[in-house]
Amino acid sequence: MTAPTSRPGRAPVWSGAAVWVSGAVSGFAGLWWLVQVFAGPLGPTMIGWLLAPVSCLAASVLCWQTGRDPGVPDAARLFWRRAGTALAVFSLSMVSRFADSVNPDLSMTARMSMISALAHGVGVILLVYPLLRLPLGTRSRASRYALWLDLGTVMLASAVFLWFFVMRNIVGVAGGPGGGSATMAASVALMVSGLTGVFIVVKVALTGANSLDRRALGLLAGALAFGGLGSAFTPLLVAEGIVHVDTGLIVVPVSVLLIGLGARYQAAGRAVTAKAERPRRRFSPLPYLAVAATDGLLLLTVGQGDPTDRVVVAFGAVALTGLVVVRQLSAFRENDRLLTRLDAGLLELRRHEQRFRSLVQNSTDVVSIVSADNVLTYISPGVRAVLGYDPAEMIGSSNGDLVHPDDQPVVAGKMAEICGTPGATTTVHLRLRHADGSWRWFEMTSANLLDDPAVCGVVNNGRDITESRDIQERLSYEASHDVLTGLANRALFGERIGLSVGNPRPGHRLSVVLVDLDDFKTVNDTLGHTVGDALLVAVAHRMQDNVREGDVVARLGGDEFALLLEGVSAGAVDEVVDRIRNALAEPVLADGHVITVRASFGIVDGVAGDDAVDLLRQADIAMYEAKGRGEGGSQRYRPGMEARGAERNRVAAELRTALAEGQLRLHYQPVVTLPEGTLSGVEALIRWQHPERGLIAPGDFVPHAEATGLIVPVGRWVLREACRQTAAWHAEYGAAAPATVSVNVSARQLQDSRFAAEVAAALRDSGLPAHRLTVEITESTAVGGGSTAETLGKLRDLGVRISLDDFGTGQSTLTLLAECPVDQIKLDRSFAPVPGPDVIATAVVQLARVLGVEAVAEGVETPEQAEHLRALGYEQAQGFHFARPMAAGDIAAAIEARAPRSRVAAA
Numbered sequence: 001m002t003a004p005t006s007r008p009g010r011a012p013v014w015s016g017a018a019v020w021v022s023g024a025v026s027g028f029a030g031l032w033w034l035v036q037v038f039a040g041p042l043g044p045t046m047i048g049w050l051l052a053p054v055s056c057l058a059a060s061v062l063c064w065q066t067g068r069d070p071g072v073p074d075a076a077r078l079f080w081r082r083a084g085t086a087l088a089v090f091s092l093s094m095v096s097r098f099a100d101s102v103n104p105d106l107s108m109t110a111r112m113s114m115i116s117a118l119a120h121g122v123g124v125i126l127l128v129y130p131l132l133r134l135p136l137g138t139r140s141r142a143s144r145y146a147l148w149l150d151l152g153t154v155m156l157a158s159a160v161f162l163w164f165f166v167m168r169n170i171v172g173v174a175g176g177p178g179g180g181s182a183t184m185a186a187s188v189a190l191m192v193s194g195l196t197g198v199f200i201v202v203k204v205a206l207t208g209a210n211s212l213d214r215r216a217l218g219l220l221a222g223a224l225a226f227g228g229l230g231s232a233f234t235p236l237l238v239a240e241g242i243v244h245v246d247t248g249l250i251v252v253p254v255s256v257l258l259i260g261l262g263a264r265y266q267a268a269g270r271a272v273t274a275k276a277e278r279p280r281r282r283f284s285p286l287p288y289l290a291v292a293a294t295d296g297l298l299l300l301t302v303g304q305g306d307p308t309d310r311v312v313v314a315f316g317a318v319a320l321t322g323l324v325v326v327r328q329l330s331a332f333r334e335n336d337r338l339l340t341r342l343d344a345g346l347l348e349l350r351r352h353e354q355r356f357r358s359l360v361q362n363s364t365d366v367v368s369i370v371s372a373d374n375v376l377t378y379i380s381p382g383v384r385a386v387l388g389y390d391p392a393e394m395i396g397s398s399n400g401d402l403v404h405p406d407d408q409p410v411v412a413g414k415m416a417e418i419c420g421t422p423g424a425t426t427t428v429h430l431r432l433r434h435a436d437g438s439w440r441w442f443e444m445t446s447a448n449l450l451d452d453p454a455v456c457g458v459v460n461n462g463r464d465i466t467e468s469r470d471i472q473e474r475l476s477y478e479a480s481h482d483v484l485t486g487l488a489n490r491a492l493f494g495e496r497i498g499l500s501v502g503n504p505r506p507g508h509r510l511s512v513v514l515v516d517l518d519d520f521k522t523v524n525d526t527l528g529h530t531v532g533d534a535l536l537v538a539v540a541h542r543m544q545d546n547v548r549e550g551d552v553v554a555r556l557g558g559d560e561f562a563l564l565l566e567g568v569s570a571g572a573v574d575e576v577v578d579r580i581r582n583a584l585a586e587p588v589l590a591d592g593h594v595i596t597v598r599a600s601f602g603i604v605d606g607v608a609g610d611d612a613v614d615l616l617r618q619a620d621i622a623m624y625e626a627k628g629r630g631e632g633g634s635q636r637y638r639p640g641m642e643a644r645g646a647e648r649n650r651v652a653a654e655l656r657t658a659l660a661e662g663q664l665r666l667h668y669q670p671v672v673t674l675p676e677g678t679l680s681g682v683e684a685l686i687r688w689q690h691p692e693r694g695l696i697a698p699g700d701f702v703p704h705a706e707a708t709g710l711i712v713p714v715g716r717w718v719l720r721e722a723c724r725q726t727a728a729w730h731a732e733y734g735a736a737a738p739a740t741v742s743v744n745v746s747a748r749q750l751q752d753s754r755f756a757a758e759v760a761a762a763l764r765d766s767g768l769p770a771h772r773l774t775v776e777i778t779e780s781t782a783v784g785g786g787s788t789a790e791t792l793g794k795l796r797d798l799g800v801r802i803s804l805d806d807f808g809t810g811q812s813t814l815t816l817l818a819e820c821p822v823d824q825i826k827l828d829r830s831f832a833p834v835p836g837p838d839v840i841a842t843a844v845v846q847l848a849r850v851l852g853v854e855a856v857a858e859g860v861e862t863p864e865q866a867e868h869l870r871a872l873g874y875e876q877a878q879g880f881h882f883a884r885p886m887a888a889g890d891i892a893a894a895i896e897a898r899a900p901r902s903r904v905a906a907a
Helices: 013-039 044-067 074-101 112-132 141-175 181-207 212-229 232-239 250-269 287-302 308-362 382-388 410-420 466-480 490-501 520-527 529-545 570-585 612-630 641-661 702-708 711-736 747-751 755-767 788-797 813-817 841-852 863-872 888-897
Strands: 367-372 378-379 427-431 439-449 457-464 511-519 552-557 561-566 586-589 593-595 598-609 634-636 663-674 678-689 693-695 740-744 773-778 801-807 823-828 854-857
Touching: 044 074, 044 250, 074 112, 074 250, 112 570, 141 287, 141 308, 141 841, 212 250, 212 641, 232 702, 287 308, 367 382, 410 457, 439 570, 466 490, 490 511, 490 552, 490 561, 490 612, 520 529, 520 593, 520 747, 520 788, 529 552, 529 561, 529 570, 529 586, 529 593, 561 570, 570 598, 570 634, 598 612, 612 634, 612 641, 634 755, 641 702, 641 711, 663 711, 663 740, 663 888, 678 711, 678 888, 702 711, 711 740, 711 747, 711 755, 711 773, 711 888, 740 801, 747 788, 755 773, 755 788, 788 801, 823 841, 841 854, 841 863
Parallel strands: 598 634, 678 740, 740 773, 773 801, 801 823, 823 854
Antiparallel strands: 367 378, 367 457, 427 439, 439 457, 511 561, 511 598, 552 561, 586 593, 663 678, 678 693
């Protein structure tokens, strides 16, 4: 960052005063010196040396003030602080010279003590050193070599001229009567100072200024040159007999004035930076001018003058000629190297150009240039592979001929937008016609290069994004649709409900229907997921075929579907549900398997402004209410259903705790023979010993277990506990123990493909023989077919007995007995007759005889019923007349107290 620029008006007042003091001293010293030279001694010499320290101190103040100016670059501030230190040392030298001027021990021709000379030399070194440290401004080794040759050329020519015009006279004076070794040494030192000043001047001319102000650097060079050359004239004055005055009396004030003015210019001018510096010329005539001047001096001395002068000048001219030759040879070699690099660069440029052309011609992107009037002036060969067109035939055609009609307004607007701004770019997605007539999606980036003479058009870079766009659209579709069925998924269905309830039309009605397939898990478990997926696809098609075009059908997950019906009455919704139910009732051929589907429907009606989440929740409650009835029916949501759902969830949660903490109990109801009343078997009936509510009957929690699926783990516990207890009775009482134990099994258990294995494990773990276990199923369970029939077959293979409970209450009884062989049928309690003729009870016992199965009468509550059933031919019965369900301990007590042919006491 460039430092702030310092301005003259902002410099301190004492800075300007220092300039005036230095200038006044210099003017007075010059005037006084001239009077001394031409009018003779005028007053004591020490007056001149008294003014010199004042001038040095004033210039030192100026230098230090510039060195502390924040507007001056850092490198320049360091230089001026060093210059101020050097001038301070010069002021000490001038004080010593003042002391020398009044010292009577020094002659008039050598009034300069060792102390003065030492202080003078230190001051020169302190001032010259930072000037020599100024950067050369060159970068390469060849340029530095050429710079030193140019500096050497100018310095050698300057030395020749100094010898010819100054030093030969000084040598003559030193060898004369008034000279001496001191005069010679002083003269040599002065010449060195002069050459140093010339070196700095030449360096500034050849390299330019990097840190210091150019005017300030020129004044510094002038001060050194004037100081060196001016002091050289002191011996000449002595040779002319002017021994009372020293050139230092005018050289010092003027030189330090120039240095002070340089510091002032530096502070007043703008800060010099590398960016602000004017570029240095690649060629400087100064060395050649120096050679020409030396050659002229050589011609001047030919045939006249002292032979020594001619030798010195001739030697200098020859040396300068040699330096010029070396400089030219160096320049030739550098030019040759640059030409070689230029050729290599041009070759590399051609390679880059060929590579770029190859990339454009073989790229799958299509690069084109369009003129301001929308005419193609160039198109890359990639258009042949991407769109199937010949690029040569497309030149001169309109750019809009291939654009899809729907995209043309957008493309035209984008082109008009960037054509008004040079260098502007835009990106648009559009469709271009392929040669085969199809449309391809492109991402087109356009840049306005109409003002570029190499292009003169709008450059279009097109990339075929058809495949990526198809993937993006497919991903977007899959994010909102079910992959298997193609229906809307839960997210899209919820969004559509939200839009529907947000419809501002007054009187807008909608209905949400949730559909859950009954016992779908059994299909996956028994027939595999492939069949289950095929079934879901078939169900989805049948639902879509029975709704209107604008209705939404969704699959929420698993076997749960949903419908969104808008603008229809409740009766119309019921008709849609009935159509779908009837369509699902038709057998489905899924992957070679014929499957009958039954579903439960939950319906909720809503209006605009309802909460979408609440509607889904209410439809879910209604669906579970319908599913709990187990009829594959439908249920419309009514207020208060949440309470039943909450009750079901509460009971289910407590039932899980009961399973984990062992709160379930089994009671056993005896099955007896007729007419003796001998214990022949027991039926295991579940109870719940609730820690707060006491003993709970199965009717209060089994329906909830059925609805929530907990009936499977509960039934597993009943099976294992019944087998264990019956085995224990046989181990303890032998033949007096109940011959069989009956366990009620739900439809969910039979549809589980693992149920037969669980029965086998329970028998194995308890040690109970398979023929002593009777599995009781209802008629509605037995007609399930599929996995149910397969499970019953496996149970019969194990040797487990099958009992058909509640016989006579269902449909197709005779067909069922033919297709599902059983070992026992139980007459439902509703058919237990009173004394008198009974057609149903008689038909059942006769059917049992024909089929060779046992017939058991349930619900016998009076002696008259027992006697009548015996008379009809029933050999076994159970009911409160014989015994109520009792705990296992009570059964054991009854066994122990029973006498032969005695009837078991009622519990």
